[in-house]
Amino acid sequence: MIDRHLVTLTVNGREHELLLESRKTLADTLREDLGLTGTHLGCEHGICGACTVLLDGEPVRACLVFGVQADGAEVRTVESLAEEGGELNDLQQSFSRNHGLQCGFCTPGFLMLAEAYLDTDPVGDAEEVREVVSANLCRCTGYQGIVDAVVEVAAARKEQRQA
Amino acid sequence: MTEQIGLRAPRKEDHRLLVGDGRFGADVRPSHTVHVRIVRSPIAHGVVRGVDTTEAKAVRGVVDVVTAADLPSDLRIPVRLDVGEADLSAYLQPVLAKETVRYVGEPLAAVVAESAYVAEDAAELVDIDIDERDVLLDVDDGPALVADTLRLGFGDVDAAFEAAAKVVSTDVSIGRHTAVPMEPRALTVDYSPATGALDVFGATKVPVFNRHVLADLLGIDQNAIRMHAVDAGGGFGVRGEFYPEDFLIPWLATRLRRPMAWVEDRAEHLVAVNHSREQRHRVEAAFDSDGRLLGLRADVRHDNGAYVRTHGVIVPELTLAMLPGPYRVPAYAGRVRVMLTNKTPCGTYRAPGRFEGTTAREQLFDKAAAELGVDRVELRRRNLLSPAELPHTRAMNTLGTDVVLDAGDYPGLLDRALAKVDDLEWRELVRGARAAGRRVGLGVSMFLEKSGLGPHDTADVEITSTGRIRVHSGGTSLGQGIETVLAQIVADEFGVDIDQVDVVNGDTLLQPYGTGSWASRSTVVAGSAVRGAGREVAARMRDLGARMLEVSPDDVEVTAAQVRVRGAAMNAVTFADVWRASQPGSTWLAADEPAGLYARHRFSVDHMTYPYGAHVCVAEIDPGTGGIEVLRYLVAYEVGRAVNPTLVEGQLRGGVAQGVGGALLERFSYDDAGQPQATTFMDYLMPTASEVPVVDLVVCEDAPATTNPLGVRGAGEGGLTGAGAAIASAVSDALDLPSIGELPITPGAVIGYVRQAASESGNRQ
Numbered sequence: 015m016i017d018r019h020l021v022t023l024t025v026n027g028r029e030h031e032l033l034l035e036s037r038k039t040l041a042d043t044l045r046e047d048l049g050l051t052g053t054h055l056g057c058e059h060g061i062c063g064a065c066t067v068l069l070d071g072e073p074v075r076a077c078l079v080f081g082v083q084a085d086g087a088e089v090r091t092v093e094s095l096a097e098e099g100g101e102l103n104d105l106q107q108s109f110s111r112n113h114g115l116q117c118g119f120c121t122p123g124f125l126m127l128a129e130a131y132l133d134t135d136p137v138g139d140a141e142e143v144r145e146v147v148s149a150n151l152c153r154c155t156g157y158q159g160i161v162d163a164v165v166e167v168a169a170a171r172k173e174q175r176q177a
Numbered sequence: 178m179t180e181q182i183g184l185r186a187p188r189k190e191d192h193r194l195l196v197g198d199g200r201f202g203a204d205v206r207p208s209h210t211v212h213v214r215i216v217r218s219p220i221a222h223g224v225v226r227g228v229d230t231t232e233a234k235a236v237r238g239v240v241d242v243v244t245a246a247d248l249p250s251d252l253r254i255p256v257r258l259d260v261g262e263a264d265l266s267a268y269l270q271p272v273l274a275k276e277t278v279r280y281v282g283e284p285l286a287a288v289v290a291e292s293a294y295v296a297e298d299a300a301e302l303v304d305i306d307i308d309e310r311d312v313l314l315d316v317d318d319g320p321a322l323v324a325d326t327l328r329l330g331f332g333d334v335d336a337a338f339e340a341a342a343k344v345v346s347t348d349v350s351i352g353r354h355t356a357v358p359m360e361p362r363a364l365t366v367d368y369s370p371a372t373g374a375l376d377v378f379g380a381t382k383v384p385v386f387n388r389h390v391l392a393d394l395l396g397i398d399q400n401a402i403r404m405h406a407v408d409a410g411g412g413f414g415v416r417g418e419f420y421p422e423d424f425l426i427p428w429l430a431t432r433l434r435r436p437m438a439w440v441e442d443r444a445e446h447l448v449a450v451n452h453s454r455e456q457r458h459r460v461e462a463a464f465d466s467d468g469r470l471l472g473l474r475a476d477v478r479h480d481n482g483a484y485v486r487t488h489g490v491i492v493p494e495l496t497l498a499m500l501p502g503p504y505r506v507p508a509y510a511g512r513v514r515v516m517l518t519n520k521t522p523c524g525t526y527r528a529p530g531r532f533e534g535t536t537a538r539e540q541l542f543d544k545a546a547a548e549l550g551v552d553r554v555e556l557r558r559r560n561l562l563s564p565a566e567l568p569h570t571r572a573m574n575t576l577g578t579d580v581v582l583d584a585g586d587y588p589g590l591l592d593r594a595l596a597k598v599d600d601l602e603w604r605e606l607v608r609g610a611r612a613a614g615r616r617v618g619l620g621v622s623m624f625l626e627k628s629g630l631g632p633h634d635t636a637d638v639e640i641t642s643t644g645r646i647r648v649h650s651g652g653t654s655l656g657q658g659i660e661t662v663l664a665q666i667v668a669d670e671f672g673v674d675i676d677q678v679d680v681v682n683g684d685t686l687l688q689p690y691g692t693g694s695w696a697s698r699s700t701v702v703a704g705s706a707v708r709g710a711g712r713e714v715a716a717r718m719r720d721l722g723a724r725m726l727e728v729s730p731d732d733v734e735v736t737a738a739q740v741r742v743r744g745a746a747m748n749a750v751t752f753a754d755v756w757r758a759s760q761p762g763s764t765w766l767a768a769d770e771p772a773g774l775y776a777r778h779r780f781s782v783d784h785m786t787y788p789y790g791a792h793v794c795v796a797e798i799d800p801g802t803g804g805i806e807v808l809r810y811l812v813a814y815e816v817g818r819a820v821n822p823t824l825v826e827g828q829l830r831g832g833v834a835q836g837v838g839g840a841l842l843e844r845f846s847y848d849d850a851g852q853p854q855a856t857t858f859m860d861y862l863m864p865t866a867s868e869v870p871v872v873d874l875v876v877c878e879d880a881p882a883t884t885n886p887l888g889v890r891g892a893g894e895g896g897l898t899g900a901g902a903a904i905a906s907a908v909s910d911a912l913d914l915p916s917i918g919e920l921p922i923t924p925g926a927v928i929g930y931v932r933q934a935a936s937e938s939g940n941r942q
Contacts, residue, residue: 037294051204052197054410056359057443061858064359092197102195110191113827117656118194119201119360119410148865151858153359153411154656156830156896157866 021085025050026094034081040074041065043081044091052092052122056151063150066123067091073130073149092122095129104170105129108163116154123150128164135175138168178672178737181665182887185823186675188661190654199408202363202379207436210365211240213426214296216286216303217445218278221314221519221851223307225276228286232302238295241433242303244286245275248428252394254419256489257386260576263325263490270484270522272394272421278307279483280521281853282448284421289429293440312519312851316457316478321516324481325490329497331572332508337472341463345545349537350919351901352844353455353480355447356526356835357863358655360410362450363440364422368430375402375427381409381653382417383693384683390419391427402427406683412655413835414525414695415451418487422449444856451524452845453492455480456513458537460500468551470560473506475537477513482522490515491576492523495530495627498575502538503587503625503789504560509571519851525695527835528894531626532901539622539902540909540916547915553906554595557623561587568883576630582787585815585880591623594791594813597875603795603809616798617808620907624899625789628891629701629884631782635690636706638667638714640759640774644738644752646671646678646714650707651691652699653683657893658824659699663707665820666887670711671718671752672736690779697788697891700820702780705885709778717774718755724765725750725758786882788890790814792833792903794870798911800931803924805841805908807868812899813875817882817890825892826874832896834869839897840904841921842868872896 017036022029025048032047039058044050044067056064058077065076068090095103102110105128115121124147131146132138143164144157152160193199216228230242245251253269274283286303290296313319338344367376380387384404392399409416422439430437441449456479463472479493497511546553562569564586571580598604603619610617637649648667652659664678671677681687682694692702715735722740723730726748734743741749750758758765761772795809812829819825842862846854855861881888905917912930919926 035294045203046206050197051201052199054201054360055203055440056361056410057858059443059857059859062359062443092195096196100192100196102192106195109195110187113188113823115191115194116658116827116831117359117409117411118190118199119358119408119656121194122197125195144866148867151359151863151865153357153413153835153863154831155827156832156834156872157869158830158871159827161866 019082021082023084023087023089025089026091036080036082038081039077040079040081040084041076044076050091050093054119054122056120061151063127064120064123066126066150068126068130071130073127092125095125105167108167112159112163112166114155114159114163120150120152124152124160132168132171136168138165138172140165143168181668181675182820184665184821186661186665186821188658189664189675190658190660201360201408201410202365203440205365205378205407206438207367210436210438211289211291212293212296213429213437213439214288214300215284215422215445216288216300218274218281218283218285218307219305220278220307220309221281221312223278223309225274225278226306226308229304230286232304233288233299236295236299236302238291239288239299240291241289242286245273248272251275252424254421254487255390256485257419257487258489258491260489260491260494261325261327265324265485265489268324268485268517270421270486272424280519281851282445282521283483287425287429289433314518314520314847314851316480316516316518321518323514324485324517325515326512327490327494327497328512329573330510332472334472334474334508334510337508338463341471342466343464343549344461345541345548346459346461347541347544347916348457348459348918349540350457351454351533351536352921353452354526354839354843355450355452356413356415358411358413358416361441361443361446362416364426365438366427366430367436368434370434373401375430376405377402377427378405378407380404380417380423381406381655381683382412382695384653384685385651385689385691386693387419387423388685391424394424395428395431404685406653409655413527414529416655418451418524443858447856447861448521448853451486452482452521453523453526453529454533456496456533460537460541462541462545464545464549468549468556468559470504470506472508473501475500475511479513479515480518481515482518482520484522486522486524488524492525492529494575496534498573498580499531499625499627500534500538501571502535503562503623505562505566520847527832528898531624531894531898532839535622535624535898536901536905536920540905543906543909544916554621558588558591561591561623563588578784581784583883585789587789589879590789590813590815590877591791593875593877594793594811597811597813597873598793601873607795616800616911618796618907618910620794620796620903620905620910622792622899622902622906625787626895626898627785627787628697629782629786629882630696630698631702633779633781634692634702634706635688635777635779636703636710637688637775637777638707638710640714640718640752640756642753642756644756646673648678648680648707649684649687650680650682650703651688651693652703653694655694657828658821659694662700662820662824663704666704667707667711670708670715673738677738697893701786701885701889701891702782704820704887704889706778706780708886709780710776713776713778714774721758721765722750722755725754782884784884786817786884786890788815788817788895790895790899792899794903794907796904796907796911798908798927803927805922805927807837807870807904810870811873812896813877814895815877815880815890816892817880818878818888819876820889822876825876828892829874829896830872832894833872833900834864836897836900837864837869837904839920840901844921
């Protein structure tokens with residue numbers, strides 16, 4: 015007997031009512047039930063961070079959270095970052111400018127991780143950013159472009175806040 | 178119009194990947210797709226008594242469960258890259274094990290179910306009865322099965338060693354690594370019941386070759402199969418080779434007449450995908466009294482795991498072929514024995530054979546420098562081939578081609594690397610740290626790479642209805658940015674920006690002759706093919722445009738998305754105008770002239786091109802914990818010509834990160850029964866941003882390749898090739914040891930070295 019629950023998820027500002035098996039992960043829920051395939055699964059045991067999304071503003075591994083646990087919560091995925099017309103946000107632009115991605119598979123996880131970090135009004139120096147992004151794995155870039163991109167946006171957003 | 182080759186153009190790939198619109202293997206889901214879970218052997222070696230699927234089949238939602246008995250015949254996966262003379266057919270991997278299992282992870286059965294969750298549930302109910310046999314896990318234990326023995330060399334090496342003033346030898350082992358692309362392997366197969374056609378998504382690397390193998394194994398026409406190389410989350414050699422799953426998933430789709438999907442989980446990836454690197458090297462060098470090399474010997478044992486896979490014995494062969502590196506080696510004798518053990522089978526991983534051989538050779542040089550009393554850098558400089566000695570032919574053959582080292586300046590590159598090290602004041606850094614009692618060392622390595630393997634690649638270029646330029650190339654996108662690079666190359670033929678170019682890679686219907694992306698070849702070979710096709714289309718546009726403008730073709734130029742009369746920019750037609758004029762029924766077309774603006778070009782090449790470089794790094798050991806930190810890193814690399822310098826730098830930096838992993842962290846270990854001990858990212862350690870240093874780069878374009886019209890050399894592997902050697906060199910320097918015998922250099926090993934040194938110095942006192 016499969017155990018299913020009716021849950022309400024707000025994803026990227028839109029509310030969805032879903033009937034979910036209790037064991038279904040949030041990552042699979044986003045990908046399969048909502049078609050949001052930007053959230054990627056790299057290890058499914060919580061190390062690589064490719065599936066990082068924001069759950070009520072906090073970065074979580076969507077492979078380690080069940081869909082039913084997000085009942086009533088606000089979820090943000092990589093699909094929420096760009097403007098309606100497809101224009102990249104400052105962080106996405108910075109990733110591209112700094113060559114912070116190659117194959118792009120880990121990128122949504124790094125973007126969401128960085129978004130959460132940047133929201134904390136951080137110091138934003140390279141040392142701190144390196145420590146933060148060490149939460150996720152990338153196999154292509156050697157991390158340099160990722161660190162540079164986040165440092166650059168941290169500085170720009172700080173300036174905006176102070177302006 | 179600015180020339181696009183050489184520009185740091187932003188990548189065409191980035192937008193879709195940054196917004197979540199990438200299309201990876203697991204993102205393609207036709208309706209009514211069913212999901213496959215592979216049942217793998219839990220035993221490293223044994224006789225299969227039975228595989229009972231009854232209980233699994235009874236699970237609600239299970240569609241089918243198959244074992245070897247259900248397969249059409251005893252299929253084995255063929256070798257893609259043949260080298261050497263040996264008949265390897267006895268060692269090829271079956272699709273599903275039938276009588277014997279030879280490693281933990283070997284496929285035994287496949288479960289098909291309505292959801293991936295149910296497939297996993299049911300897979301656990303497949304009852305496997307295996308009679309365990311003894312395992313062989315170490316090529317030094319017991320009589321290992323030698324699948325092949327290869328020898329390469331030239332000159333009279335025995336005479337060289339007899340004449341030597343000094344002979345130096347060392348042993349260097351490299352651990353068992355694999356590439357670990359962040360995206361696990363995934364395949365989606367859409368099946369058309371009406372025609373029997375198969376659309377295969379996710380076979381990204383060598384789709385044309387894989388289509389050929391799949392058609393052969395299924396016994397159907399190649400035209401019934403269309404491979405789509407979709408976005409891939411990294412490849413580094415392992416992804417996209419033909420594995421058992423690459424037969425099973427399409428075959429199940431035809432058997433069940435349904436769309437079929439398979440996504441491996443990380444635990445199975447780490448036991449199923451090709452492993453690599455595990456080799457033991459005994460290397461010896463003969464020097465004259467001036468520290469000049471007279472001869473080199475290498476005896477290598479290659480632990481190939483349980484079966485010979487698609488690469489055959491190419492990794493051990495490349496080890497031997499590239500082991501002399503950029504040095505003047507008058508005589509060389511290399512032997513490698515390819516040995517089978519009860520571990521996951523091996524294949525290539527970025528810089529195959531070179532990471533291993535370079536580490537062994539450069540550690541030998543470090544030891545030789547210590548024993549000869551010559552500075553490490555000076556010893557290398559003395560033995561590097563000089564520009565006047567190039568091109569240099571080594572009287573041996575690898576990958577079916579002669580080894581002809583093309584243009585270059587090896588000592589010049591070393592000088593540039595060291596000048597940069599001086600600018601960065603690394604020697605002062607090391608001196609200062611040591612004076613403060615820290616255990617810091619400087620490491621250096623030189624390496625020779627190979628790239629641009631032929632024999633050919635094919636590209637199509639066409640102009641579309643809106644005047645865009647479309648490329649159907651044989652390259653495949655594994656994250657390296659090949660779409661952007663090919664767009665830059667073709668854009669220059671038309672005087673346009675890369676925004677006007679669309680590159681579609683790895684679709685076997687659109688490009689049935691592509692050779693794929695591997696061996697740092699796609700910019701070199703596929704890029705040259707794209708250039709040729711672009712040039713032919715541009716010529717045709719000039720011809721047709723001139724007719725429209727009623728002038729001679731010599732009087733028009735193709736630029737800025739127009740065909741225009743030279744010196745009269747107003748007198749022009751757009752690409753879309755020319756396209757319309759090329760359509761059937763156009764009054765501009767001659768009666769027997771083919772319609773459309775299209776060309777297919779095949780580029781062939783006889784020899785590889787050999788990039789080269791130097792790695793320098795500073796590392797610190799903690800004698801208390803055995804921890805190693807790489808503090809500084811520099812790569813100097815000759816790329817011939819950088820189509821996009823940013824992407825070249827990205828390749829080098831990414832390579833260094835994998836090199837740090839290979840040198841310090843990554844290793845598959847097994848218990849005595851052959852049970853893999855590294856099946857999660859808690860056990861198979863990869864470098865994070867905290868372990869990877871900032872990498873300084875010197876990218877040189879001093880020696881354009883002579884083997885292709887672009888002058889380019891591949892950039893995919895040079896960031897990794899010399900990394901094991903440079904880090905080992907830095908660690909041995911920090912430990913005051915002549916060389917390091919084993920990679921990865923673990924904290925336990927460092928403590929061992931520290932204690933050994935302490936006891937030796939105690940004995941001396």
